[in-house]
Amino acid sequence: MEFAVIDPSDVTNPTLRADLLDTWIAATDAGGSVGFVAPAPVHKVAVTLDLALERVAAGQDVLGTLHDGSRFVGMGLLVSNSGALFEHWRTVLRVMVHPKYQRSGSGTLLLSGLHEAARDLGLEHLKLTVRGGEGLENFYERFGYRVAGTHPRAIRLNEHDYRDELTLVMSLNPR
Helix, strand or coil: CEEEEECCCHHHHHHHHHHHHHHHHHHHHHHCCCCCCCCCCHHHHHHHHHHHHHHHHHCCCCEEEEEEECCCCEEEEEECCCHHHCCCCEEEEEEEEEHCEEEEEEEEHHHHHHHHHHHHHCCCCCEEEEECCHHHHHHHHHCEEEEEEEEEEEEECCCEEEEEEEEEEEEEECC
């Protein structure tokens, strides 16, 4: 398994898009908290992926990927903020690994790669959000993230299932 930051000029690669779309759909259908609920709404996932790839192509965001030697099986984004006052940090978004590769250290490799890419950009800290009730904060806390706040009932999975959104932050330069 190998982590790589995708060059903005390479995001138009149809294999990259197809593999990432397959990963996103598989992760959603396996119950992953990656912006949608199962069954994955394929068209909506594709539109969201295309918008993310456009931002990477424009140099706004950074796309980190995992490749298993034959296909892309994981992704995560470092999403930029608007305004000069926020250039020292980014949001980590859409961290996912194809279900076939979960629980094998792939998530650790992906997140560690994203952290290294963030350090290479000279960033000072990162923020991410997770869906409450899934225990995802436990994974991120192992990397130095801490819960900075909770937005009660921010996520509506269906008309009867609301979840809190937890905001986590981590320093890339511990003091």
